[in-house]
Amino acid sequence: MSGLVLHNYFRSSASIRLRAALNLKGLDYSYAAHHLRKGENRSQAYLVINPQGLVPALELDDGKVLTQSLAIAEYLDEIHPAPPLLPKTPLDRARVRALAYAIACEIHPVNNLRVLNHLRTVFGVDDPKISAWYRHWVGETFAPLETMLAGDTRTGRFCHGDEPGLADLCLFAQVVNNRRFDFDMKPFATIRRIYQNCLAMPAFANAMPEAQIDAE
Incomplete structure (x- = not known):
């Protein structure tokens, strides 16, 4: 596969997931940055690519566009x-998907940038309360x-x-994002251990926000 274009944002946790997935697969891609805080994802040009105006999106070499990070990861x-x-x-796949979805479907939807911005601009929630919301x-x-x-013998060095695998993509990206909100990771020894094992791999380390060309 060649000619892939990844539309993403350096700090987006969903983008981190997909960068790590592409790296694990050894797939080269062109990096297209869309600054979420500047609203570049809402430009008419990008809405043609992804009408949801969300990142990431993966543009294939034939021009087709895939959206939603976990759907793209499973396609890959x-x-x-x-x-x-x-x-x-099937049983083990169901377990891995459940672990991945616990983060992607339970944490991410209420803590993504557009939700936090809505709390701030519509309801007047200040930054300390935004951070408390996120941590909660x-x-x-x-x-x-x-x-x-911790309680499942199928957990090894990774999830x-x-x-x-798929669950580690989500866990890694979430822990990375937690740093910005001072979330206390001390009670979560197994999650911390898995995160460190991920971080030791170039595929994950190279997916970190600070390693991207649009990092600030």
């Missing part, structure tokens, strides 16, 4: 299966997620076994 896994992002058995919703999921990971 289907057409470029090594190394796999999902395990072999991370904690609501990280506490049970820690239990689920499922000793190789990273």
Whole structure:
């Protein structure tokens, strides 16, 4: 596969997930930056690419555009299966998806930039309360997620076994994003350990916000 264009933003956790997935797969891509805080994702040019105005979006070499980070990651896994992002058995795949969705569907939707901006601009919520909101919703999921990971023998160096997969993409990106809101990671030993194992791999380290060309 060649000619991929990744439309993303350096700090977006969904973009971090997909950068790590592309890196794990060894896929080259062109980096198209869209500054969310400046509203570049709402430009007419970008809305033609992704009518939702969200990042990331992956433009294929034939011009087709894929949206939603986990849908794109699973597409990549289907057409470029090594190394796999999902395990072999239906039961194990369901576990990995559940771990991934716990972050992508429970934490991310209430803590993404447009929600936080809406709280600030429409309801007058100040920055300390915005941060408290963010930390609350991370904690609501990280506490049970820690239990689920620590209490299951299928958890290895990573969320499922000793190789990273779909759930690790989400966990890694979420922990990276937590840094900006001073979320206390001390109670989450298993999550911290998995994050460190991810960070030790170039595929994840090179997906970090500060490693991107649009980093500020």
